[in-house]
Amino acid sequence: MAEPKTRRRSAIDTAARLIAGVDEAGRGPLCGPVAVAAVILDPARPIEGLNDSKKLTEQKREALYPLIIERALAYSIVMVMSDEIDRINIYQATMTGMCRALAGLSPAAQEAWIDGNALPRDLPCPGRAIIGGDALEPAISAASILAKVTRDRWMVALDREHPGYGFAEHKGYGTPAHLAALQRLGPCPHHRRSFAPVKILVDQGVLF
Template identity: 45%
Template sequence: MARSSSDSPPLFDLTVKPDFSFERKAMKRGLWPLAGLDEAGRGPLAGPVVAAAVILNPKRIPDGLDDSKRLTAEARETLFSAILGTAIGVSVASVSATGIDRINILRASLEAMRRAFCGLHVKPLHALVDGRDVPPGLACGAEALVKGDQRSQSIAAASIVAKVMRDRMMENCGRLHARYGFESHMGYATQRHRDAIGMHGALPRLHRVTFAPFRIETETAVEMLIEA
């Protein structure tokens, strides 16, 4: 007996691409304009966490929107220009390394997204947020989407804007502090970055001193003083 073919795609061949379905559902409920929110820079040892809020134009959505981590630097730059040229609203905000050390990276990421949202000149009636948490203090309802930058084109657009803007900030830091090579690793814990920290120490207001290895080194120094 011949088997009937399945109408389901093979599990491991499935590539999820962001679409506009979440936005359309919100529009049907009268929740428009809608902003996508995302951040870049939660993991690095140095630099700010940067967030973006984007209100796409439903009639002029750039082709190729995706999670910024799945795009090349060249593709991100091209899409960055396309987003700025077509979107109804774009806003960018950040929280510095000092702020991250003061309130922790999760709260700093949410605060950066809140600031980006508040910076939009068109006030959204709804927001889609990448991750598990909704930033407190938004002036509208919001929905958190795990891996939202791979599911929602509005969030994908925000991820691209945030990533490009943060990379540009870190490239500028690289020009100011050439010994650390920020333009090559964007503040992440590469071997080159760790070696530079070992040779030159942490930069005030730029390195996140509550992150390892700084925190570990501080705790070790305190323990040595206590034992002495």
């Protein structure tokens, strides 16, 4: 499995205000982590084609991913795993992931622009919630792409570890094929046991 990643650069214009875009991928699936990314873009190295990751094809996301990593002043990607999601719930897991991603940036962000309508309470810097920000602000778009590609790759690797569920295709979302596999195989160790219908199977004693 891929480890969380952090990129650090020291050669920056210290007079510029360092604004990090923050976004997540994977709040809704029945299986796997939620991935959260924070990105500080370099105004001197613009990246064409940034957009909400959901509006881009997989091929386009994969093409943009290395460009973001190469040209960003800083980026950080963290994964909040299913056991922690089950323990604190998906909302809190997402908020926690945002704080961890921002804390992993070097240089540190002076402000965070976060996709959505809520801010974590423990942000390490001032923050601004922007509804639809992943399609409006390039830094949030970049974070959206890093989070989505990282999580998708993780689920493809999980498919090799636990064949039969179809993780490489549906990435853990509750598709008919995934639900059928759950009924046939029971939950694997990475399924979110607090999410229905996984919880129903666990309560019934159907284990991997």
